[in-house]
Amino acid sequence: MKMSGAQMVCEALIAEGVKTVFGYPGGAIMNVYDEIYKQNSFEHILTRHEQAAVHAADGYARATGKIGVAMVTSGPGFTNAVTGLATAYMDSIPLVVISGQVPLSLIGTDGFQEIDAVGISRPCTKHNYLVDDIAKLPKIIKEAFYIANSGRPGPVLVDIPKDITAEIADFKYPKDVFVETYKPNYKGNDRQIKKAAEAILKARKPLLYVGGGTVLSNAADLVKEFAKMTQIPAVETLMARGVMGDSNPLLIGMLGMHGSYASNMAMSETDLVISLGARFDDRVTGKLSEFARYADVIHIDIDPANIGKLVEVDYPIVGDVSIVVEKLSKLIKNDIKPDRYQAWREILARYEELHPLTYNDSNEVLKPQWVIQRIGQLLGEDAIITSDVGQHQMWAAQFYPFDRPRQWINSGGLGTMGFGFPAALGAKRGVPEKTVINITGDGSILMNMQELVTASEYKIPVINVILNNHFLGMVRQWQTFFYDKRYAETDLSYQPDFVALAEACGGIGYNVTTKEEFDKALKDAIQQDKVCFMNVAISRFENVLPMVPSGGALYNMLLEHKDQ
Secondary structure, three states, X not given: OEEEHHHHHHHHHHHOOOOEEEEOOOHHHHHHHHHHHHHOOOEEEEOOOHXXXXXXXXXXXXXHOOXXXXXXXXXXXXXXXXXXHHHHHHOOOOXXXXXXXXXHHHOOOOOOOOOOHHHHHHHHOOEEEEOOOHHHHHHHHHHHHXXXXXXXXXXXXXXXXXXXXXXXXXXXXXOOOOOOOOOOOOOOOHHXXXXXXXXXXXXXXXXXXXXXXXXXXXXXXXXXXHHHHHOOOEEEOHHHOOOOOOOOOOEEEEOOOOOOHHHHHXXXXXXXXXXXXXXXXXXXXXXXXXXXXXXXXXXXXXXXXXXOOOOOOOEEEEOOHHHHHHHHHHHHOOOOOHHHHHHHHHHHHHHHHHOOOOOOOOOOOEOHHHHHHHHHHHHHHHEEEEEOOXXXXXXXXXXXXXXXXXXXXXXXXXXXXXXXXXXXXXHHHHOOOOEEEEEEEOOHHHHXXXXXXXXXXXXXXOEEEEEEOOEOHHHHHHHHHHOOOOOOOOEOOOOXXXXXXXXXXXXXXXXXXXXXXXXXXXXXXXXXXXXXXXXEEEOOOOOOOOEOOOOOOOOOOEOOOOOX
């Protein structure tokens, strides 16, 4: 069947089962948008900024486990989208981003809104394409979807010149994909898995180090079963919150710079690290020479480039976490003696008692930790929580009772302020039956506040809880601890009227200063079913603790609360 390149793009998206696309049109992508208008075969959500379009597709992917799709034009349309691509790339999120490009004849001429999208995106995409022949277009889009969601997931860019979208050619969408140089290994090496099983049986202080790859491989149930069978305690990374479930007695807590005392001490004293889809990020390891210094390391990861990149590994296993954990379970189930680790679990329990994850509550001023715990008490598993980046992100990770994977959506690797609100829009569109709450700060929320209009137009009722301390809080905290309280450019006392801002864009707003006001506002916001800005005045100088100073060992934590 003959059709234009623009028609091919739409037909390919339909064939891939795409239900929602987030985007922003422009000259180079206009032919495709004309087809979207004529076909009306899937929902297109017009965000008010290209960065927000990619973040929304990202939030959709994280919440649903499906591939997120975004569409932008050339030049500044594409460069605005780069932050979204980099955010997804760092956290291994499957996206297909389609960008318009100037006609082939203009490439390299510095034409209007020309930019080297392939060159710019090479460091922050899993793969990218410049379509130089319409005959290649169907195969390229098929490959893009396959690459995005296979192996270690990630964003794939398809850059399409405008003349390609106008050209007419035969369209036959491939059923299968074969990429000669790309063959992910899912099964893991059986010999290495057997060696790892033997190491687990010999260990006295083993520790499950649960990473974001566990979420991406949908391995949470298998990992929980493995932990229950072996009675091996577990720590979660920021990206893995919810895998074990907060009520699980085997969960010690979150690991890393703002991890719990017991979690960081567990990693410091373990004799066997069992890493499940984690990449030994610097915010987790702290000082590498002191990280798990008494331990052998089992590293299970779908990406061979991750294994041994930062930490010396004794048992490298390239494979999908779900498949490898299932094999490990079968190998050790008849020989494992859970009471072998009883003394180890008792040591960790004492660490939890010694320095529990807590805070000094107050009836005079709202504490951010209380706000997050209260959201958890009122909504629990019924909520999806997104966040921006900063103190509020760490408090959410520490104090929200996450019960399941894909309940917690945040920018971990890149640390992108402005991510939370558009990601919440995508999550709500993907999982409409859940209440979606973006926990944000007074700095982050302003970075993509234009999406209030998007949320109102498309009736996407996400609730933004703005933990407002009139500071760029995490930077202020570092200035307090390490820069002798020189608060250089972190005071955000000059602020908009957040309530008026929300109302001007068709939403609702609340100013909250007490616990009673918070409860009332949250319950009302859920009933109102509109996009919401909840401006919550919190303790201004509250710090996120524990804290491992940058480059320090995990066992050297700042523990004392320094309320000012």
